[in-house]
Amino acid sequence: MRNHFGNGLKAGLKSTDTCMAFMTGRFCSEYNKGYVLGYCYQIVKKTGDRKSAAWEAGRLTKRYQLDSASMVEFFSEYKADETIRCFFMGYEVG
Numbered sequence: 231m232r233n234h235f236g237n238g239l240k241a242g243l244k245s246t247d248t249c250m251a252f253m254t255g256r257f258c259s260e261y262n263k264g265y266v267l268g269y270c271y272q273i274v275k276k277t278g279d280r281k282s283a284a285w286e287a288g289r290l291t292k293r294y295q296l297d298s299a300s301m302v303e304f305f306s307e308y309k310a311d312e313t314i315r316c317f318f319m320g321y322e323v324g
Contacts, residue, residue: 238268242266
């Protein structure tokens with residue numbers, strides 16, 4: 231059995247830029263979820279700015295047509311209201 235989420239996460243951690251939306255059509259939604267989270271984790275590690283990473287995750291969630299409810303769960307940690315707000319702001323911009 232293949233771990234699509236894990237493969238996407240690894241690809242996102244290594245990526246220097248977001249994948250084009252037409253490229254993600256080749257991959258399943260679990261891969262795309264992993265990719266978005268890996269890419270945004272990379273942003274946090276480089277900048278230390280969780281709000282920017284959440285905004286980018288929201289934007290990519292909409293671009294890749296992922297379920298926003300399942301993606302925002304990754305940002306729903308203790309006292310993360312501002313981070314969740316940034317996620318949905320990015321989602322609206324898409």
